[in-house]
Amino acid sequence: MAKVLKVFDAVDGISHALAVEVASLSAQRIAASGRFTVAVSGGSLPAILCKQLSHDKNVDWAKWHLFLADERCVPNTHADSTYALVKKELLDHVRIPQENVHPINDAILVAKDGACSESETAAVAADYIAQLTSVFGSKIEFDLILLGMGPDGHTCSLFPNHPLLKVHNTSVAFLTDSPKPPPARITLTYPVLNAARNVIFVSTGEGKAQVLHDILIKNKEYPAGLVSPQTPTCWYLDAPAAKLLGSKVSS
Numbered sequence: 001m002a003k004v005l006k007v008f009d010a011v012d013g014i015s016h017a018l019a020v021e022v023a024s025l026s027a028q029r030i031a032a033s034g035r036f037t038v039a040v041s042g043g044s045l046p047a048i049l050c051k052q053l054s055h056d057k058n059v060d061w062a063k064w065h066l067f068l069a070d071e072r073c074v075p076n077t078h079a080d081s082t083y084a085l086v087k088k089e090l091l092d093h094v095r096i097p098q099e100n101v102h103p104i105n106d107a108i109l110v111a112k113d114g115a116c117s118e119s120e121t122a123a124v125a126a127d128y129i130a131q132l133t134s135v136f137g138s139k140i141e142f143d144l145i146l147l148g149m150g151p152d153g154h155t156c157s158l159f160p161n162h163p164l165l166k167v168h169n170t171s172v173a174f175l176t177d178s179p180k181p182p183p184a185r186i187t188l189t190y191p192v193l194n195a196a197r198n199v200i201f202v203s204t205g206e207g208k209a210q211v212l213h214d215i216l217i218k219n220k221e222y223p224a225g226l227v228s229p230q231t232p233t234c235w236y237l238d239a240p241a242a243k244l245l246g247s248k249v250s251s
């Protein structure tokens with residue numbers, strides 16, 4: 001599937017363009033289906049995504065259903081929690097009904113520091129599958145999944161050469177050996193990523209330049225490059241991240 005690249009001089013340009021695009025997709029899908037189902041990654045993405053979007057009063061936030069594309073198995077108030085980040089950047093500023101927001105069930109966690117046992121992590125994943133099923137039924141088709149990418153090419157908590165890259169029999173998988181701390185995490189799997197109507201990647205900073213070149217120019221296999229949804233994946237990049245992409249980039 002083709003990839004669409006959008007390159008901006010600075011991160012603020014990404015925030016602005018993303019806010020416009022996400023608001024537009026939200027309006028389209030709410031008009032068509034009465035709701036907007038979204039999954040978001042952690043890391044640098046929530047701050048970039050929400051800087052402008054969280055001020056948009058025209059978005060029908062009450063119709064949003066918000067999931068996490070991956071999450072660290074820590075309490076929802078922990079410094080490493082993606083939910084905590086999304087709460088700070090978005091949920092504290094807009095009115096998405098609480099029942100439409102889907103953090104992990106952190107009451108399951110015995111370990112509160114990210115060092116979860118396999119059985120706890122598996123239970124968190126099983127609960128997250130149930131949360132997805134309660135909204136989607138058996139066919140999980142997000143309107144939009146917003147993803148980041150690490151400098152090693154990982155996306156969600158799908159890391160290079162990890163066995164989870166081959167998991168196709170569940171919507172949510174778990175791992176307790178993440179190469180990036182904390183080790184215990186849950187993640188959406190490729191069947192869910194690839195069933196999405198729209199996938200947008202956001203990648204910024206020089207530290208991502210080499211892997212972006214490898215994925216987008218050399219077509220080397222990295223987890224982020226394997227995402228192949230219903231429509232072309234769209235990559236929002238700043239100039240430092242895009243610096244090795246040369247003239248093949250149309251901004």
Ligand SMILES: O=C1O[C@H](COP(=O)(O)O)[C@@H](O)[C@H](O)[C@H]1O
Nearest residue numbers: 041042043044045148149150156
């Ligand atoms: O660990 C994670 O890292 C990736 C990339 O983060 P970034 O800070 O380099 O943007 C993120 O997309 C993922 O959700 C997160 O769990």
